[in-house]
């Protein structure tokens with residue numbers, strides 16, 4: 001089973017006043033639960049584990065937009081650093097897919113692919129799907145089922161976050177950064193109705209639901 005860093009349910013987190021939080025979000029947030037440095041350190045190790053396992057063959061890294069873009073960029077930077085600084089290196093190309101199912105802080109149960117590269121390009125390839133968060137698991141299960149129709153050679157999934165929630169279908173990615181409590185998280189490209197993606201590089205718990213559509 002994938003190892004991960006567990007953020008416990010009673011995690012106190014860090015006071016918002018200790019960080020530079022944009023004024024326009026100060027009243028919407030409760031606390032920072034994963035500071036940027038911890039995200040980066042964990043991401044560096046995920047990159048090493050992924051390259052160790054998927055090794056030597058060409059990897060297509062598939063970014064699940066929009067939420068996955070920040071983690072994708074940082075993970076790929078670490079993979080590129082490994083390629084540059086070790087005897088073994090792996091050719092890496094990138095693809096993008098846009099999948100959407102959340103409105104406010106709830107899954108609509110309707111996972112829609114609303115853009116991105118042709119999945120058929122991934123036929124016969126070693127694919128690494130890069131996702132920001134798995135909650136119910138519905139998004140990833142839908143994507144995996146679509147992808148399987150294109151006959152990729154290998155598919156692995158890395159998610160920065162997996163939520164401990166009774167709403168989970170039981171799906172677990174191959175690589176997990178953090179297991180997090182059942183709260184709605186924003187920042188580091190995770191949004192609430194498109195807001196908070198500009199909340200720089202840390203993950204915080206959203207408390208007040210002011211930002212409805």
Ligand SMILES: O=P(O)(O)OC[C@H]1O[C@H](OP(=O)(O)OP(=O)(O)O)[C@H](O)[C@@H]1O
Nearest residue numbers: 066067100101102134135136137138139
């Ligand atoms: O495991 P699940 O319950 O399916 O939830 C996970 C999905 O929810 C978010 O996407 P969202 O639909 O909010 O789109 P976004 O990436 O554009 O924010 C997130 O980026 C995952 O793709």
Ligand SMILES: Nc1nc2[nH]cnc2c(=O)[nH]1
Nearest residue numbers: 135183184185186190191
């Ligand atoms: N931003 C955000 N998107 C999600 N999609 C599923 N769970 C979450 C969450 O906690 N935060």
